[in-house]
Amino acid sequence: MKILKEEILPGESKTINMEIAKLHTMTKLKIPIIVERSKVQGPTVLLTAGLHGDEINGIEIVRQMIVQKINKPKIGTIICIPIINVFGFVNQTREFPDGRDLNRVFPGSKNGSLASRFAYYLLKEVIPHVDYAIDFHAGGASRFNAAQIRIAPNNPELRDLASIFNAPFTLYSNNITGSFRNSCDKLGVKMLLFEGGKSIDINEDVTQKGIEGTKRVLEHLDMLNNRKKAISAESDSTYIEKSTWIRAKYSGMFHGYTPIGSFVEKGQLMATISDPYGKIEHKMKAPNSGYIINVNEAPIVYQGDAIYHISTELEKK
Template identity: 70%
Template sequence: MTIIGETVLPGQSKTINMEIARLHTMTKLKIPIIVERSRLEGPVVLFSAGLHGDEINGIEVVRQIITRKINKPKRGTIICIPVVNIFGFVNKSREFPDGRDLNRVFPGSKNGSLASRFAWHILKEIIPHVDYCVDFHAGGASRFNAPQIRIAPGNAELEHLSDVFNAPFTLYSKNISGSFRSACGKLGVKILLFEGGKSLDINEDITREGVQGAKRILAHLDMLNPKKTAHEAEKPPVRITSSTWIRARNSGLFQNKTAAGKYVQKGEVLAHITDPFGKFDKKVHAPYSGYIINSNDAAIVYQGDAIFHISQRVV
């Protein structure tokens, strides 16, 4: 296996640093690609995070996979990239320095924008080796995602892998044009997108779900290190085939009463929106019964802001 000119033989461990550009200060920024190969042949699994530089919880999941030596496979190869968007991570920002969202520019271009060049190198140098990928994300803009796997509808193999990962929720959503998930799918990589927590935050429960799910995937592929154990989940994931956003009808202070992951009844009070002067108190009601799969933790909201993501149809 050769990545960016570095060869990794069966039984070898190697950290390969991908350098594509520098900061404006001429400081080098390296993206460590951590490769662990077994002496036994088997699949290649990629665990990636930090595609958005401010989504720290996913980075923590991959970090734990490495530090707990879960990435040392019984057979096959495990590639870990804890921080894909190293520029955004340095700046605690979602975007690249050129203002672009890396997760909207795939497959990228060798001579395009900075983000586009990164996307091109990832697809050219790494993805051709990969059979399976779990890409870890978190909610943005103070919105907390319940732990969930997102897959495109109509793919029985991904449905099965999602059941194996066994996050509390599986959300069916179409691949977005320009996304890493879409690009991997077109290249034949079986990819699961994990969402959990919110940006610039680390949550132990979310991290635990991510790590345990990764272990279940490796156990399913007969790749899990024999010294490690994949714990079975207590119940299968809730499959959500349709969902919608509840938006704020007023601007004001947001008094959120409902955590992500909760099942609510139609008409239930989810939150209050108040003004700072004690003039009004507007209740936010559930439009129908369903699971809250994203909950806004912001203290202030504006009219039209997305405040809750609620399931509409569950199978």
């Protein structure tokens, strides 16, 4: 296996620093690619996070994989990139310094924008070696995602992998043009996209769900280190075929009463939006029965803001 002209032999551990650009201070910016290879041939799994620099919970999940030595495979190879967008991580922002969302510029260009160049080298140098990938994300702004796996519909192999990961929720979600997941799919990599928590935050429960789900996938591939044990999930994942955002009809102070992951009945009181002077209070009721998979935890909202993400259609068993 050769990445960025560095060879990694079977049984070898190596950290390769991807240096594509410098900060405007001319300081080198290194993106560590942590490779662990078994002496026994097998599949290659890629674990990535920090595609959006402010989604720290995903970074914590991959960091824990390394700290706990889950990334040392029994067979095959595990590649960890805890932070893809180091620029964003340093500045605690979602985007690259050029203002672009890295997850919308794939497959990128060798001579394009800064974000586009990173996308290009990631696909050129790393992805050709990869069979399976799990990319870890979190909700944007103040929106907290329930731990969930997102997969493209009508893909039985991904459906099987998602059932093995067994997150509390599994959403069918079409690949988006320009996304990392879409490019990986076109290159034959079977990717699970994990969402959980919110930006600029680390949630212990979400972290553990991400770690345990990954261990179950590695065990299924016979890659999990013999010193580690995969724990079965408490219950089977709920599969959501369709969902929608409930948006604020008014601006004001937001008081949410509906916990993440809960099931609500149509017409159930979910939240209130009030003025700060104690005169007006608007009630928000569930437009349909469904599971709440994202909650806006902001104390103040504007009209049109996304407040809750609710399932509208579950997979028929």
